[in-house]
Amino acid sequence: MIGTVIRGRYRLDAVVGTGAFATVYRAHDERLEADVALKVLAENHSLSTDVRERFINEARRLRQVASPHVVGIHDLGETDRYQPFIVMDLADRGDLARRVADHRANSRQVVPEDLLAVASTLAGALAAMHAHRVVHRDLTPRNLLLASTPSVSPTPDRTSRGIVGSDERLLVGDLGLSKDLALASGITAAVGTPGFSPPEQRIGAGIDERTDVYAASALLVWLVTGQVPADDGTWPSAAFGGWPQGIVSTLSRGLSRAPGDRHATAAEWEAEVRAALAPAELSPTLPAPALPGPVAGTEHPSSSPGQRRRARRGLVVVVALIAVLAGGAGGRLLATDDDDGSGSRTEEIGSGRVRAEASEGDLTVSVEGPETLTVGEPSSFTADVGDAESWVWVGPDGRISPDAPSLDVTPGSEGQLAITLVASDGTGRTVRAVLRVRAGDR
The missing domain is CATH 3.30.200.20 (Phosphorylase Kinase; domain 1)
Known part of the structure; x- marks a missing residue:
């Protein structure tokens, strides 16, 4: 033809x-x-x-x-x-599978920026699809496409480029196996690509947005290790020895066998990935593709603690402490161990304000704000990030705000809203605090 x-x-x-x-x-x-x-x-x-x-x-x-x-x-x-x-659109630069193969053939490193570039594209694409109740069901390296950006001058030295060049866009394609959940019957055909399909999809059980979260996690595992997770969800996490423990924990959560144990949304998944990869001193190398068989992802050496602390953190902590003191020392406990798996403890602190706190070891963070919001009016939420090296807000609309001392939220309709703070310390440890509040009319 x-x-x-x-x-x-x-x-x-x-x-x-x-x-x-x-x-x-x-x-x-x-x-x-x-x-x-x-x-x-x-x-x-x-x-x-x-x-x-x-x-x-x-x-x-x-x-x-x-x-x-x-x-x-x-x-x-x-x-x-x-x-x-x-x-x-023409993907004139090929697909991610070919790009990574070339990367490996030239002994180039996979660095945090590479994972963030892929994670950002995945999260953005999935957010758009999931907003329309569409699940992709077949996220693979061959379905991530690279297209040139004509308005940007190409990088002359190809060997100095990352996985995605500055003059390129990474795009999700091939929705041939996608499913419209609004028309779903509760069961689905057992389709997809081995290694990137979660257990519920392989057996033809009911699927939802968390099906794509599993595949996105598998893609990042493949990007670093050259291998995909086994059918039981285990993966060669020993290959992440030079990376922080936080990214291992985040991907392990995304690859949970039970959908309820995974991240609820692509935005939450991306926020945890960003928080886990925040330490600036991390410089992992690309592991050789020939690795031992998949093993469970558990404990691994973590990177050295971060040496820098942001000066504004002190101000955030002081503001949070003042609010706690103003509300009184003894608040009424509203909730504990949220069903989102964050383990947040939420309590009233007085004057119509509430606080959600979560801990992982000696890393403790909290989110504070009004218990009730008014539709159409902005409200501010503040963070106490303790010894965290970096943090990311995830708003109720999925908007991500990194390292901001506060987050303004303007509800567009009545109902319950979730404000999430994902923080990481210099060792790669990650903790997530979720504050749930209610929005209503005047």
Whole structure:
């Protein structure tokens, strides 16, 4: 089909990918004078109503979850031979699988910035999909695509680049196996890629957003170790010996067999990843791909404690202590061991204010603010981060604010809101405090 012009507009220039159901071509849009990717359903599958509908639904969902972190769609049509096709952004730099293979072949390191670049794309894409109740179900290195950013000058020295270059975008693609939870029956087909699919997906049980959190965690494990988790959720965490214990704990949580033990949202997952990778002195090296078989991720040497403390932390601590004293020493305990797994203790401290506190060893952090919020009006929440080296807020809307002494929240509707603070000390230890408050009208 190379050289063919489809619908008088799209000239097929080269094959860039093939699969069991479709072929992806590099094409030129002669009307807009732009290079695009054109995905055509195979002729034999075009006769299958189910496969045909699934292909068209991929286009609809790509359009529905429009996001800078998801491959964009430009057109949907049908060839003269009745084969559906989708016109999408062209990933002219290949996929993550090929990029990492090249990285390893040149003995280059995987560093925290690489994990953060991938985690940020995953979290942004999943937030957009999950907001529309769409679960991807097949996050793999081959479904993370790299596209050049024409407005940015390319980095001349390719060997100095990270996994994602400064002139590139990483995009989530291939929603062919995605599922609309609004239309779900409670069960699902046992689909997905081994190593990246959680237990509930492999057996065809009910799935939700936490299915993608598992796959995102597996992707980061693969990025560092070159291996994927085993079917029982264990993974070669010994390869993380040069990384902080916090990232091991975060990925272990994301790979929990029980969905209820994982992060509830992609934003919460990303916040923990960022907090765990915060220590500036970390410089891990890329492990060799040939590692021992998967083992359970438990205890590993942690990095040396951070030597710097942010000056503003003292002010945050003082403000929090003043608020505690103003409310009285003895507050009424409202809750303990939240069902989100944070283990936060929430108590009233007087004057209509509440505080949630959580500890991990000798690291203790807390969040304080009003017990009741008014819809449409901003309210401020402050943090006591103790000896934490870094911290990240996660607002009720999923907005992430790193290292801020306070967080302003303006509720848009009535209901319960969760304000989350994820903090990490210099040893990689991570703790999460969750304060739940209620929003209502005047």
